[in-house]
Amino acid sequence: MSERAKSMLNHRLFWPVAVLVVMLVANTVYRPGFLSIEVNNGHLYGTPIDILRLSAPLILVALGMTLVISTGGIDLSVGSTCAISGAIACLYISRAPDQNNLVTVFTALAMALGVALALGAWNGVLVSVIGIQPIIATLILMVAGRGLAQLVTEGQIITINSGPFRAIGLGHFLTLPLAIFIALGAALLIAGLTRRTALGMIVESVGGNREASRLAGIRSARIVFLVYVVSAACAAIAGFMMTANVSSADGNNTGLWVELDAILAVVIGGTSLAGGRFYLSGTILGALIIQTLTTTVYAMNISPQTALLFKAVVVIAVCLIQAPAFRAKFSRRGRGTPPPPTPSPQRQKEEVPA
Amino acid sequence: MTSTSLTTGPSWARLPRRHVPVLVTLALLLVMYGIGVSQYRAFSNIQVIFNVFIDNGFLLVVAVGMTFVILTGGIDLSVGSVVAMTAMVSAWLLQSGLPTLLVLVIALLIGPTLGFLMGCAIHFFDLQPFIVTLAGMFFARGMCTFISDASIPITDGFWTTMSQYRIGDPRGNFVSASVLIAFAVVLVAAYVLAYTRLGRNVYAIGGNPQSALLMGLPVARTRIAVYTISGLCSAIGGILLSFYTLSGAPLIAVGMELDVIAAVVIGGTVLTGGSGYIFGTVLGVLVLGVIQTLITFDGGLSSWWTKIVIGGLLFAFILFQRLIGIRYK
């Protein structure tokens, strides 16, 4: 195998891209019209566009989740946050005299976003101030949040008829669905905030070693707090999209299991669940893979629940491919990083416990 | 420094600490029951308690399995789906006319097999339990709808007998067969955890897996075993659920893993592993059951309050565990 092929195989985005390409090719073979896009009414339509549009909420949630996971945490409450923020927005709009009023819609969005930020702050306090394990701290809101969402909707499905709100999920802009731009905007914003400033490195540093970061002068607790708030904000916007897609809020089902898909997308994208380095581009690819899979299964007329079977296979396959233990068993190739030309690697081994 | 000065404080000060969470849960349960009795006359009927057990027998069995997993510091998200899959497979096989005994054996084998495979993946490839059991959850739920999109009724004689079987006193109070099975599972599990090497190894791994390995304990075998046990408990839970509903439905027990984890935590088992008791888990399940009963008795409260209260209790208990410092890692 040539060096270039090797380094390509070892690139962290190689496998996600390969999986996505294989799925697209398989789809095209199965259904030749799969990749075709047509213009209708000044808007673009077609399966690829649908995949992009439908993956927008997942991308949003997964972006926030990437930051949380990078600090070594996890946020199980995003699904509940989606439901709560969607419910609050719909509730406010449904009670307004003019549901199409822009001011009404923006007030609703601001209120719902505010509540979501408070929920994120709650998670952040539990993890960074009280020091509860993230998986447990956010489990609380995952359980109670569903109840809160139903409390908001009073167990009903709130249906609204608001053009501006509906546009968040189904509107178009420059021939493409608006949702794509919102997700793209969020991705660029987060990428800019983390990679154009030092925030990304600081988040990775906190995830890599929290105490060492604190002693280097980083306010670790603040960073940890911040990522949960960001995650909740992303979830809230995703919640708007989900409810806007169907013009109704269902406290029970909005964003159900989206946290699992989001975690999955992050892991497929190459960010380790143990924290440290994070890869936003990988996460977006991961979300696209998951949505393509779902769309494929729909297209094949298989029930959406059965799609879970395929998802299970993808999860295990991706995790195994990325697991060092698995790689070590099946290949002798390095792991992306160049081996250190240190004089004595053995010395490291000896000194590590010091 | 002499040897005696190396010892720490008196034994009464630290010994009960491990038992404190369980005692608090017990106190909470008694208080809730007291509230119920004082507010609603019918609550004092002994059958109310029995009904809690009847309605939550399968939850109890699954929670017992989850206790094993959490004691090692792991987590099993697949339990709800495995329960559903077991019920579904039984219903499907019975419908297609297989003999009852064979169906039971097959149904009871699927869960542990999946658990075994997940345990192997977690141990040998060093994957996170969270992700592996998530895949297991997807797989099992997918299998349910793969078998059938609609619920399959069970008409088998054994199932209907078990469903209607009642053990009661002359005054009309009774428990179902499921409750007895659940109790049997609880007793066996408590014995295994307290008196067998497997059980002790579970605690050791939860305390410090590296130490356990260097002490020469069979870490691989134990870790795989707990996921297998959890799978078996989920399978038994699935059978009990199918006794209760006399059907296999693809979307039953969705989100059950959360209730189960909540019950185990409220029962005093520490989520980082190494500390907890089966008895606590029983109490945790009872707390959930009594909450549901209380909310049912109070006509004015909506069902979603159950979730909010469970979330609140989870918070209170986790905070409490932090405060008394039960955290060895």
Added chain:
Amino acid sequence: MTDSRPVLTMTGISKSFPGVRALHNVDFRLFPGEVHALMGENGAGKSTLIKVLTGVYGIDAGTITLSGEQVAFSGPMQASAAGVSTVYQEVNLCPNLSVAENIFIGREPRRFGAVHWGEVRRRARQLLARLDLDIDVTAPVASYSLAVQQMVAIARAIDVQAQVLILDEPTSSLDAGEVAQLFRIMRQLRDEGIAILFVTHFLDQVYGIADRITVLRNGTLVGEYPTAELPQLALVEKMIGKELDVLEGIEEHSRRDLAALEDGTPFVEVSQLSRKGAVAPFSLTIHAGEVVGLAGLLGSGRTEVARLFFGADRADRGEVAVSGKPAGLRNPVQAIERGIGFCSENRRAEGIIPDLSVRENMILAMQASRGWLRPIPRRRQDELVEQYIKALSIRPANPDVPVRNLSGGNQQKVLLARWLITEPRLLILDEPTRGIDVGAKAEIQKLVAQLSDGGMAVLFISAELEEVLRLSHKVAVMRDREMVAQLSNDDTVDADRVMQTIASGTPREEATR
């Protein structure tokens, strides 16, 4: 002692890892009833030899004979069943389980298949009584001190009718009294005929207990010697294999005139600073260009003093003035703002960020003090990183390698660079030379001398007295979490005087300041 037949013989042992020869044709013998010290620098192959012996690693060549029979263990479990038990540096017990259970887990006495708890407790008490340890065997092991935990680990090891007991740096976290207790037990076990393989970095401990010494260097056997016939200096030479002249030249550093340095306002002045349970009230001043050494045994409060200076822990009471102005050092951020840097002794837990690159690890502290909104421009990063990689001769000289791939000494240098980049006015170095090889050690010592010449104040902590004396202008002596003396490092002060102070706790009035 050596007249009987060896209980354990290892002959011609070789072991390679990809790219490294860890052991090459090493012989080792162990006789019943002896304490045998295995000595060597980091990387000499001590750990590998032990792991090969206990079956953690297989061997490429050679034979291992135990009691006359050739063996090849598949792992620690099988080794301990055959009578070769190991107690590791970091106590390997399960903190949540009781003392008794920790001793017997994996081989609990059983009755009808069930663990016989009464028997477990009875035998645990019996075993601990043999070690003269009277503790509650039903309490969780986490409720006892490290020393007791170490004894429990030994109790576990000897219960399996051990013929060979391997103690891998068991004393590194014990204080003097605890070491004495451990030695008493080791002597007792030796007299019972158990062969003890003892690994330690403390030379005086070797001479205090070992009957014979085997020295390894770079994976090869240097030799086996009766302790009485190998003077300390000879041992050190055999271990490091080169003369100690690398350290010459630093010697004169500390002899400079202290009075000249102590003119004017001190850079930091703390008075009656204390933290409950960590360190008793102490006062200390540090001037620009001054190296203040902190001497004392492990656990005497050295690290605690350093952490208070840096705000890593919060002081309960006392005052701090920086450059003459009152300053609260309540957290690291405030300390860094005032020009203080801190290299922790615990490099892995409190120092490096393993996943991040050398570059990122180096600029971390500077970036943190600038705030995340003002990233350091890439060109400036390159300049700084290149400069320090060169100045500290960090290898590999590639700034984009994850720092976890570097050796301990190089990781330490990266951490030094992290703080030097912030141009601190006071640098606190807690055991900067621990666990790194002699060459890197000398380089770091030289660097400290240079920094102080350049006007930086340094608070230098080391377990090695020689090192402290070589570098410091002033030595503060810690004992039992109390600062008992501050000695001006002039001709009257030598290692003996400091050791006496540590041992006796000289009253303050005898100190020079």
